[in-house]
Amino acid sequence: MDSPQYRPLYSQVYEALVRRIADGEWQPGQALPSEQALAMQLGVSQGTVRKALDALALDKVIDRRQGKGTYVAELTQERSLFRFFRLTRPDGQRAVPTSGDESIKRRHARSSEAKALELPEGVDVFEIIRTRFVDERPVAIERIILPEAYFPGLDQHSPLPNALYALYQREYRINIVSANEKLRADVARRDDVKRLSVELGAPLLQVERVALAVDGRRVEWRLSRCDTSTLSYDVTFT
Amino acid sequence: MDSPQYRPLYSQVYEALVRRIADGEWQPGQALPSEQALAMQLGVSQGTVRKALDALALDKVIDRRQGKGTYVAELTQERSLFRFFRLTRPDGQRAVPTSGDESIKRRHARSSEAKALELPEGVDVFEIIRTRFVDERPVAIERIILPEAYFPGLDQHSPLPNALYALYQREYRINIVSANEKLRADVARRDDVKRLSVELGAPLLQVERVALAVDGRRVEWRLSRCDTSTLSYDVTFT
DNA sequence: GAGTGGTCTAGACCACGCA
DNA sequence: GCGTGGTCTAGACCACTCT
Incomplete structure (x- = not known):
């Protein structure tokens, strides 16, 4: 009833x-x-x-x-980046990033990560950490958590492609269709200073994202810390 | 052809x-x-x-x-705020703000404002400045620019209602259907410290919004500076 | 010209809200 | 039981792309 x-x-x-x-x-x-x-x-x-x-x-x-x-649909670099990488030049042109300084390792999920991805505590995940560059300048640090069960052997694909979502689709048949993001302003800490060329205490935009597949599964948790001094983070609401 | x-x-x-x-x-x-x-x-x-x-x-x-x-559709307080006021509590509950410390004056548009609203230089606009509160705590400063031609006599409506978009619809038959926002992290300056209870140099989320009416006109330009230490700015992409 | 998606129509039946 | 929007069907014609 x-x-x-x-x-x-x-x-x-x-x-x-x-x-x-x-x-x-x-x-x-x-x-x-x-x-x-x-x-x-x-x-x-x-x-x-x-x-x-x-x-x-x-x-x-x-x-x-x-x-x-x-x-x-092809989640090619252009489409996927234009859709989910939102840093934009002052003239309104969407920036296309490259990656560097990348690492991937396998470990147990922390409880906050398991909760965000609706997984049991302590399951295996991959943790990717990388720096994103636009015009050769570092603009963001990304920490990405992926359930190992959804992406077996992901660490074999290193170096990872620039457009991860295209890899998810091509290799794992996982189609990202939406994402929930929580944005906050924060200040640069020591780890940030090392990877981004900013000073301690400089303002950073922190983006916490959960990406959802077409079947509704929570597939990826991602924390980005962005230097928005030259680029802005553009969104549209309807 | x-x-x-x-x-x-x-x-x-x-x-x-x-x-x-x-x-x-x-x-x-x-x-x-x-x-x-x-x-x-x-x-x-x-x-x-x-x-x-x-x-x-x-x-x-x-x-x-x-x-x-x-x-x-009624752009009542709940609907409009839930749709465009995006500050959210840690538990995921959308916050409902109140206003205070409000001022409205009529002046000529600055060139950046005219450009953002696609208006001729120097036309008359209203400038609203107000502080937004959630749970009695100041969380954001808003500066809002509205073309006088679209909103004749707006300054007669003071004090302005909490949900401006409901006023636009009710009094001026202007229906806001979408908004483009540019987000940046910044640090608190003297003006911010006065209105928000934050320290000089504290991180703030700056949101620059252009709101579009159902007929495509750019109707409002708005700059918000938000304290995201207790609330996050939540967005969803599809 | 052939084949595709896009629009438009007319009519049938279903699920829902209400008196 | 009635009226509403929601679904489903079948068929016609239009606009676009390619050969």
């Missing part, structure tokens, strides 16, 4: 397609079958397939191009 | 409805006619009206309630 027990057809189609994309049936950049073909295959009307595809496009899992077809 | 010259019907319906809502034909909180009635009235199919209404609901201009009807 309290749990709905009712799921619209288009939402079931949505999930079925997500699963097949995640399973690699269609690779990023490849075209899906046409709406008509999918409708026949799934035994629903073309309008229902359309509604599911529209929702997938909203979640940026697919790209739709009129006259051409429907394509599995 | 290059400008499209083609506008989908549903998007024309969207604009017609926005205009009628802005003109006050239906007041916030009131119900619109049913989909069928609107379809008859406008001479389009019910499905086309639905598509326009769905888009309006996405832009939060209206509320749809199954079994009841479609209502003009």
Whole structure:
């Protein structure tokens, strides 16, 4: 009497397609079958397939191009960075970062990390620490926590690519679709001074992010400390 | 050969409805006619009206309630603050602020303000300065610039309500639907110390916002300087 | 011209809120 | 039980892309 027990057809189609994309049936950049073909295959009307595809496009899992077809979204460097790396030049141009000074190690999750990722205490995680550069200048330090269970053998991929989310998608079929961030102002401490060329006590923007996969799992916890003296952190609300 | 010259019907319906809502034909909180009635009235199919209404609901201009009807959204204190005031308690609860120490004056726009609002140089604007409190503690200073032409007589409404966007909607039929923000970390200066109970040099989160109305006009420029020692600034990306 | 996604229509039935 | 929005279908035509 309290749990709905009712799921619209288009939402079931949505999930079925997500699963097949995640399973690699269609690779990023490849075209899906046409709406008509999918409708026949799934035994629903073309309008229902359309509604599911529209929702997938909203979640940026697919790209739709009129006259051409429907394509599995590529989380290429540009798309993924433009979407989640938000440091922006004064003229409004989104900056594209490079990485350096990178380390990855495997350890047990601290309780705060386990809580943020909704994992049992003490499970194995990877911890990545790296410095981000824009125009050769260090602008941010990132500490990234990933459950080992979701990313087996991640430490074999070192050096890690610039765009981690493209790696998650390509190697682990994990599609990041949204992120919750908590922002705070803080001052530079000794560790910050070492990696960023700022003075002790300089203001830093601290961003604490939890990234969610298309299936709702909390996949990544990330703490960034950013020097916003030359770049700003741009967001849009609707 | 290059400008499209083609506008989908549903998007024309969207604009017609926005205009009628802005003109006050239906007041916030009131119900619109049913989909069928609107379809008859406008001479389009019910499905086309639905598509326009769905888009309006996405832009939060209206509320749809199954079994009841479609209502003009009320930008009440809760809704508007929950949407655009993003300071959040450690437990994830969105804070609801109060205002104090408020001043409003009319003056000419500075060139940076005119540029941010895409106005001619030197037009008249209102400048509001106020302190925001959460649980009786000062947490942010706001400086707000509004074009006088959009908000004639605004200084007559003092003291201003806690939720400005509700006032914009109620008194001026201006519906804020989105905002672009630039965030930076900064340190407290003398003016900040006076209004916020922080020390000189304490870290502050500076938020520079341009708010956009449903018709795309840039309606408000706002600079907030926030003490994030007890609250965090929460955002979600999709 | 053929094939794709995008728009538009008309009509049926379902879930919800309320009297 | 009635009226509302929500879902689903089937079919037509339009705009875009490529050959």
